[in-house]
Amino acid sequence: MSPAPDPSLFDKVVNLCKRRGFVFPSAEIYGGFRSTYDYGPVGVLLLRNVKEAWWRSMVQLRHDIVGLDAAILSPPAIWEASGHLQNFTDPLVDCRNCRERFRLDKLDDPGECPNCHAKGSFTEARHFNLMFKTYAGPVEGAGNEVYLRPETAQGMFVNFKNVLETSRKRPPFGIAQIGKSFRNEITPSNFVFRTREFEQMEMEYFVPPDEADKWFDYWCDERMQWYVDLGIPEDQLRLRPHDEEELSHYSSATSDVEFLFPWGWDELEGIANRTDYDLRQHAQASGETLDYFDPALGERYVPYVIEPAAGATRTAMAFLMAAYDEEEVAREGQGQGESRTVLRFHHRIAPYQVAVLPLSKKPELQEPANEVLGLLQPRYTCDYDETQAIGRRYRRQDELGTPWCVTIDFETLDDRAVTVRDRDSMAQDRVPIDGLLDHLEPKLS
Numbered sequence: 291m292s293p294a295p296d297p298s299l300f301d302k303v304v305n306l307c308k309r310r311g312f313v314f315p316s317a318e319i320y321g322g323f324r325s326t327y328d329y330g331p332v333g334v335l336l337l338r339n340v341k342e343a344w345w346r347s348m349v350q351l352r353h354d355i356v357g358l359d360a361a362i363l364s365p366p367a368i369w370e371a372s373g374h375l376q377n378f379t380d381p382l383v384d385c386r387n388c389r390e391r392f393r394l395d396k397l398d399d400p401g402e403c404p405n406c407h408a409k410g411s412f413t414e415a416r417h418f419n420l421m422f423k424t425y426a427g428p429v430e431g432a433g434n435e436v437y438l439r440p441e442t443a444q445g446m447f448v449n450f451k452n453v454l455e456t457s458r459k460r461p462p463f464g465i466a467q468i469g470k471s472f473r474n475e476i477t478p479s480n481f482v483f484r485t486r487e488f489e490q491m492e493m494e495y496f497v498p499p500d501e502a503d504k505w506f507d508y509w510c511d512e513r514m515q516w517y518v519d520l521g522i523p524e525d526q527l528r529l530r531p532h533d534e535e536e537l538s539h540y541s542s543a544t545s546d547v548e549f550l551f552p553w554g555w556d557e558l559e560g561i562a563n564r565t566d567y568d569l570r571q572h573a574q575a576s577g578e579t580l581d582y583f584d585p586a587l588g589e590r591y592v593p594y595v596i597e598p599a600a601g602a603t604r605t606a607m608a609f610l611m612a613a614y615d616e617e618e619v620a621r622e623g624q625g626q627g628e629s630r631t632v633l634r635f636h637h638r639i640a641p642y643q644v645a646v647l648p649l650s651k652k653p654e655l656q657e658p659a660n661e662v663l664g665l666l667q668p669r670y671t672c673d674y675d676e677t678q679a680i681g682r683r684y685r686r687q688d689e690l691g692t693p694w695c696v697t698i699d700f701e702t703l704d705d706r707a708v709t710v711r712d713r714d715s716m717a718q719d720r721v722p723i724d725g726l727l728d729h730l731e732p733k734l735s
């Protein structure tokens with residue numbers, strides 16, 4: 291049986307994000323800008339680690355997937371051919387009573403306004419296109435429109451031929467991309483879960499059409515395992531196939547990886563069989579040939595595409611939620627009880643892998659502290675903190691999710707050893723500085 295969602299977790303994580311510098315509301319000094327967020331000093335590390343872990347599993351550890359970084363600004367021709375200009379819409383309804391706007395497909399009860407509880411007060415649904423439009427060049431007007439991409443995927447389709455010709459890859463092969471996407475969401479909500487500017491991690495895997503079903507199943511399994519390997523408990527994840535009406539205009543099958551958020555199950559990633567829809571559309575609209583000649587079969591075909599499409603910012607939020615824990619512990623060094631908040635991140639996801647903490651600011655501890663930093667920084671992202679009582683510094687690192695703290699004390703001056711503290715068990719080991727890298731390496735690889 292799966293665990294129940296914990297609604298109280300939401301505010302706890304959002305508060306911690308602000309307090310510790312993970313995520314700030316954008317333009318906060320001007321009163322905030324509800325639909326976007328800024329990633330602070332530790333949030334930017336967390337987000338980089340999420341993206342790095344994805345890139346590592348998708349590109350670095352494979353030989354069949356290459357990377358791409360395509361432009362965000364794109365001409366209408368791309369979105370005309372992809373179908374987004376016509377189909378990338380959400381059904382928008384207004385409440386005639388309180389004037390709030392809603393996305394019809396996300397309402398629990400389409401007969402009652404969740405804001406003012408008026409019944410039957412909604413207008414007819416209008417189709418609202420989610421793409422942001424702007425103008426290229428000095429003249430704002432017809433013919434100069436460009437769009438901010440609402441997904442990174444089209445960059446891979448329009449570069450299919452370039453990649454095929456330059457990378458020596460042959461189907462089955464993939465193109466991976468991480469980058470910003472923009473959607474004029476009707477109701478941005480739930481912190482960084484749904485924002486108007488966000489980051490995606492998408493991969494288009496081009497396969498022979500008769501192998502598409504096999505590869506779809508393969509990618510569903512691979513992607514579920516990625517979250518589990520990085521520490522999300524299996525019972526907080528599920529794979530949910532879309533039913534017929536829910537499918538996007540380009541898809542013949544889609545399954546969502548869902549996470550148990552504080553408000554219930556919701557999407558982290560969609561894995562879709564996009565068929566040959568996109569390549570055919572772009573081939574037809576551009577006049578280019580976007581297919582593959584298979585010399586073994588002696589025939590040409592338009593590859594089918596299996597797409598795992600994840601959100602980097604949304605996934606970072608899921609890692610935060612899954613990592614959050616509170617527990618009663620004996621106060622370190624004092625034997626009294628207290629509660630601590632700890633983010634039990636996997637070490638690849640944690641913003642800092644190691645914190646270097648000289649016990650005091652006295653100059654004689656600076657030299658060994660610098661030596662330890664010099665050893666660790668080339669391999670790991672390290673925090674350095676020399677103020678406050680050590681117990682409070684440990685609590686701060688717990689709230690940042692730092693798996694290991696290295697403390698330099700006055701004994702270090704005699705024995706050239708340091709104290710290594712484990713975030714989860716709070717156990718402390720005395721380790722010689724000369725053996726520190728060997729000690730940490732198996733724990734952080």
Ligand code: ATP
Nearest residue numbers: 475483484485488490557558559560599600601604
């Ligand atoms: P939804 O139904 O929630 O609007 P979607 O099914 O349209 O999302 P996709 O087009 O499949 O989403 O996008 C792939 C991934 O990109 C999503 O699973 C999500 O992680 C991320 N994503 C999409 N829209 C947003 C957004 N507005 N804010 C943050 N992440 C997003």
